Amino acid sequence: MIDKKFIGHEFKPFSTTIEKGRLKFFAKAIGETNPIYFNEEAAKAEGHKSVLAPPTFPFTLSLESDDPFPVVTALKLEIGRILHGSQDFEYFAPIYAGDEITVSSKIVNIFDKKGGALEFVALQYSFTNQDGELVATSTNTLVYRNG
């Protein structure tokens, strides 16, 4: 069983710069056809500062620390037993290529179902840009398959 003492555990915040090329790669991977997500001129023509990060991109930012899965390390989980249970985003301002985003995260809950056959870890994230503006928050729940 995952030790519930980790509820409240905060991970070390980190900063990452949004690269235009990464946004272009992400757009290709999800089949995005709107050029504001991969072409700077098209984005600017629609009034954007630069290429726009799409709605689920904060999740990718959350994986950009030196250890991409710090929760796996901290809780000594086997990555092959993890499933994604749920994901929520709330948006306050856009994220653009060239922005430097600081990601803070913590474990907000650990619980189990089905007599411990499934365990759940809920994480909360905040994303703040180079101007100190909170641009998004997210929560996600990981499901851990036991046996």
Add this chain to the structure above:
Amino acid sequence: MTDIQIGSEIPALELAPISRYTLALFAGASGDHNPIHIDSDFAKSAGMPDVFAHGMLSMAYLGRMLTNWQPQAKLKKFSNKFAAITQLQDVITCSGKVVELLEQEGKTLARCEIQAAKASGEQTLVGEALVEV
């Protein structure tokens, strides 16, 4: 946009069948390098029949559906549960509709039920979005 009413449908987005190529690209682009999505040997050793799609790939497809419909700046909240695993060759269709109009801090928000589903109708992602009208 005044044409958004309760019952308004979000134009659906049908995707190409999920391939190993799609998953490899998404692993690299998303930074989620969990081998369970890209290495069949690893997936089988973890008790799965084969590699399977990242939940966040389908959520990104839902995001595409939403931003095809309304500018991203209108999207205030976006959430879903991952209800079923998306396997190789599944054909995913994203759809949604407005179920409620809410007044919040002088703004009108459309609460939309959204889903991703397989061709069989099985739902893979079930969630909602709040979109400013």
